[in-house]
Amino acid sequence: MKQSCDVLIVGGGPAGLAAAIALRLRGADVLVADALQPPIDKACGEGLMPDSLDALSRLGVDLPPDAGAPFRGIRFVDERSFVSAEFGGGRAGLGIRRLTLHSLLVRRAEEAGVRTAWGSPVVVQNGLPIRVGGERCRYQWLVGADGHASRVRSWAGLEDRTLKHRRFGFRMHYRVRPWSPYVEIHWSDLGQAYVTPLSEQEVCVAVVSRFPERARVREFVNSNPLLRARLYGAEATTRERGAITTSSRLRRVVSGNVALVGDASGSVDAITGEGLAVAFRQAALLTESIAAGDLARYASQHAGTLRVPQTIAAAMLLMDQRPSLRRRVLRVFAERPALFQKLLTVHLREEPLPKLLLRYGPELGARLLLAGQF
Numbered sequence: 280m281k282q283s284c285d286v287l288i289v290g291g292g293p294a295g296l297a298a299a300i301a302l303r304l305r306g307a308d309v310l311v312a313d314a315l316q317p318p319i320d321k322a323c324g325e326g327l328m329p330d331s332l333d334a335l336s337r338l339g340v341d342l343p344p345d346a347g348a349p350f351r352g353i354r355f356v357d358e359r360s361f362v363s364a365e366f367g368g369g370r371a372g373l374g375i376r377r378l379t380l381h382s383l384l385v386r387r388a389e390e391a392g393v394r395t396a397w398g399s400p401v402v403v404q405n406g407l408p409i410r411v412g413g414e415r416c417r418y419q420w421l422v423g424a425d426g427h428a429s430r431v432r433s434w435a436g437l438e439d440r441t442l443k444h445r446r447f448g449f450r451m452h453y454r455v456r457p458w459s460p461y462v463e464i465h466w467s468d469l470g471q472a473y474v475t476p477l478s479e480q481e482v483c484v485a486v487v488s489r490f491p492e493r494a495r496v497r498e499f500v501n502s503n504p505l506l507r508a509r510l511y512g513a514e515a516t517t518r519e520r521g522a523i524t525t526s527s528r529l530r531r532v533v534s535g536n537v538a539l540v541g542d543a544s545g546s547v548d549a550i551t552g553e554g555l556a557v558a559f560r561q562a563a564l565l566t567e568s569i570a571a572g573d574l575a576r577y578a579s580q581h582a583g584t585l586r587v588p589q590t591i592a593a594a595m596l597l598m599d600q601r602p603s604l605r606r607r608v609l610r611v612f613a614e615r616p617a618l619f620q621k622l623l624t625v626h627l628r629e630e631p632l633p634k635l636l637l638r639y640g641p642e643l644g645a646r647l648l649l650a651g652q653f
Contacts, residue, residue, distance in 0.1 A: 294541025295424030347375030
């Protein structure tokens with residue numbers, strides 16, 4: 280027995296579901312296949328930036344008032360300095376459990392008419408047709424949304440990639456009243472800890488580090504006086520969950536009628552918090568290309584979805600690897616918070632990076648040199 284569809288999407292995470300919803304809204308017959316049953320969890324910082332919320336709104340994903348907790352900006356903290364930046368125009372981000380977000384995406388996909396095959400292993404073998412749940416599937420377009428270790432990528436001959444960085448992430452939830460209206464990023468020599476408000480009585484703590492044996496969530500919290508004081512006596516409401524985070528780039532993301540999206544198509548380190556925003560931008564671009572009947576646009580413009588996040592990630596990872604540089608940068612930002620605010624506008628694609636560097640690069644360089652003298 281054969282299944283058939285216009286677009287077969289392998290992988291039912293946020294990237295695959297976003298692409299499925301967008302394609303279905305353009306009239307395509309879409310089948311999403313995944314070996315797991317929803318909702319599907321993943322260790323992440325669980326903060327959605329305003330641009331991600333805009334993308335979800337365009338897909339018609341309804342976020343109920345009790346879905347999560349709003350946050351109004353980003354705060355960097357280390358042992359010597361802190362600096363905050365707020366989203367412009369009264370905008371806010373949203374801290375939301377990954378399980379909740381996935382459930383909402385699944386519901387929206389079903390409402391839109393996306394067909395799903397949950398709990399259906401997808402057999403991808405070189406030289407053989409793809410099978411979904413043991414059955415052959417006929418499709419016009421194939422989308423690999425199956426993550427870092429994508430089997431579709433290998434099957435399509437798209438494995439030529441450059442792995443720039445590889446780190447480890449761990450996540451836990453604590454029952455405690457959020458103490459900050461920001462997503463706080465606590466820096467130390469061990470890595471970074473992201474604290475995201477999720478409700479009036481819960482926060483997510485996600486740790487990203489090059490040292491998985493030394494920087495699990497509890498170890499990081501206990502090594503950090505500020506976090507140790509904030510979380511003292513707080514109940515952990517979930518067990519620790521881990522994942523690998525990478526920064527990678529592929530030479531090609533399209534082969535014939537096959538396209539890759541999300542982490543399968545290249546990734547940014549979790550330090551940027553941009554994984555979902557990138558996936559949503561790629562889903563929109565892929566939809567336009569498939570609707571036009573040609574993947575050439577997606578092939579040529581895909582790299583642009585990763586360029587700014589990977590540039591920011593490279594700079595932040597340099598701060599991670601060189602603690603003395605990180606202390607100087609955070610000191611400069613604390614003394615000149617407008618620079619940090621401008622960096623956030625670049626992060627949200629509200630201002631181009633070259634313009635920021637041209638306008639503020641000389642000042643930032645001079646301040647870093649002066650900061651290194653003390």
